[in-house]
Amino acid sequence: xxxxxxxxxxxxxxxxxxxxxxxxxxxxxxxxxxxxxxxxxxxxxxxxxxxxxxxxxxxxxxxxxxxxxxxxxxxxxxxxxxxxxxxxxxxxxxxxxxxxxxxxxxxxxxxxxxxxxxxxxxxxxxxxxxxxxxxxxxxxxxxxxxxxxxxxxxxxxxxxxxxxxxxxxxxxxxxxxxxxxxxxxxxxxxxxxxxxxxxxxxxxxxxxxxxxxx
Amino acid sequence: xxxxxxxxxxxxxxxxxxxxxxxxxxxxxxxxxxxxxxxxxxxxxxxxxxxxxxxxxxxxxxxxxxxxxxxxxxxxxxxxxxxxxxxxxxxxxxxxxxxxxxxxxxxxxxxxxxxxxxxxxxxxxxxxxxxxxxxxxxxxxxxxxxxxxxxxxxxxxxxxxxxxxxxxxxxxxxxxxxxxxxxxxxxxxxxxxxxxxxxxxxxxxxxxxxxxxx
Numbered sequence: 001x002x003x004x005x006x007x008x009x010x011x012x013x014x015x016x017x018x019x020x021x022x023x024x025x026x027x028x029x030x031x032x033x034x035x036x037x038x039x040x041x042x043x044x045x046x047x048x049x050x051x052x053x054x055x056x057x058x059x060x061x062x063x064x065x066x067x068x069x070x071x072x073x074x075x076x077x078x079x080x081x082x083x084x085x086x087x088x089x090x091x092x093x094x095x096x097x098x099x100x101x102x103x104x105x106x107x108x109x110x111x112x113x114x115x116x117x118x119x120x121x122x123x124x125x126x127x128x129x130x131x132x133x134x135x136x137x138x139x140x141x142x143x144x145x146x147x148x149x150x151x152x153x154x155x156x157x158x159x160x161x162x163x164x165x166x167x168x169x170x171x172x173x174x175x176x177x178x179x180x181x182x183x184x185x186x187x188x189x190x191x192x193x194x195x196x197x198x199x200x201x202x203x204x205x206x207x208x209x210x211x212x213x214x
Numbered sequence: 215x216x217x218x219x220x221x222x223x224x225x226x227x228x229x230x231x232x233x234x235x236x237x238x239x240x241x242x243x244x245x246x247x248x249x250x251x252x253x254x255x256x257x258x259x260x261x262x263x264x265x266x267x268x269x270x271x272x273x274x275x276x277x278x279x280x281x282x283x284x285x286x287x288x289x290x291x292x293x294x295x296x297x298x299x300x301x302x303x304x305x306x307x308x309x310x311x312x313x314x315x316x317x318x319x320x321x322x323x324x325x326x327x328x329x330x331x332x333x334x335x336x337x338x339x340x341x342x343x344x345x346x347x348x349x350x351x352x353x354x355x356x357x358x359x360x361x362x363x364x365x366x367x368x369x370x371x372x373x374x375x376x377x378x379x380x381x382x383x384x385x386x387x388x389x390x391x392x393x394x395x396x397x398x399x400x401x402x403x404x405x406x407x408x409x410x411x412x413x414x415x416x417x418x419x420x421x422x423x424x425x426x427x428x
Binding site: 081086090134139 | 270271295296297299300301304305308309333334341342345346348349352353356
């Protein structure tokens with residue numbers, strides 16, 4: 001599959017790109033905003049496309065058309081305010097979902113946040129962020145696309161273990177970004193994850209097995 | 215009809231409450247956050263209910279149950295940041311829509327913003343606000359409720375003229391808040407406005423006629 005990664009330059013995005021590149025099964029296409037980011041991926045032999053989630057749906061249609069799947073792992077990050085949370089995490093996702101529908105790219109994997117679907121469990125320190133993710137996820141669930149929404153717990157930079165816990169509802173926990181990237185890569189062609197949303201933290205189950213049993 | 219007004223203490227909200235109170239047709243119930251706001255309405259003989267759009271859906275269910283209609287004219291306002299835009303204009307609306315569904319309050323009138331449904335026409339100075347309104351409106355349109363979404367242009371404090379232009383798409387324009395309040399009041403029991411969304415600016419058509427021809 002040709003897989004567009006929105007947020008390819010982010011901490012999870014980079015790992016998704018590398019995993020797909022080394023998998024042999026998929027061709028990652030790093031979607032980035034800046035030419036210098038594109039150049040860095042190109043040096044590693046990775047295809048790129050320049051597009052901005054703050055641009056128009058039409059721009060995003062041009063970026064994704066001809067691909068087979070989209071991974072949305074973009075985020076405005078902690079250093080910008082809620083203005084960007086609204087424009088990227090919420091509306092950027094909404095526009096990319098529209099672009100996917102318009103261009104017939106049926107497969108869409110979204111990186112969300114643990115319990116984004118249950119307000120009572122939102123992280124009190126991050127309520128606006130959770131609100132944005134909540135509505136972005138709802139847009140995707142209603143899109144008719146073959147979506148998978150991965151809702152990881154607290155993100156760690158330590159190496160992955162390859163073992164996770166995945167279920168509709170999990171208690172708070174954490175997970176290495178590497179394992180989140182592996183779950184995304186493993187989910188892409190796994191029909192069992194289509195039209196599913198699940199929480200994800202570190203656990204005892206090998207990733208392939210975990211995503212087949214959700 | 216017993217009509218709950220969320221944002222009753224706002225500039226449009228106060229006028230909606232007064233119009234309904236004097237109409238004889240409807241009983242307004244001012245939904246406010248603070249006891250002192252409730253006291254001020256009570257002094258004018260207006261029913262009140264204390265509830266916070268940043269509270270739980272369950273709180274909001276208690277506030278709206280037994281009423282016949284809801285008007286959402288709450289907004290975090292220009293003085294707070296996009297954190298509150300996410301939590302009130304977007305998620306506050308989303309929670310109130312859920313509460314309406316849960317309690318069987320079918321009629322829901324939303325105050326939105328001109329062209330909130332068309333990204334290319336969003337006010338460049340207010341993009342995050344427009345993003346929040348866009349997704350709140352989408353939630354309502356998909357809710358199954360008997361909604362009306364009123365999308366006024368630039369809001370003025372001058373007296374209303376009683377004449378408006380209402381249509382699915384209008385060029386930028388402005389309108390006195392008093393006329394917006396009158397359109398809301400006139401729409402409540404007007405079946406023709408059910409499941410409709412329209413832009414609204416000052417114009418040449420009497421309000422009753424304008425809302426029957428959208």
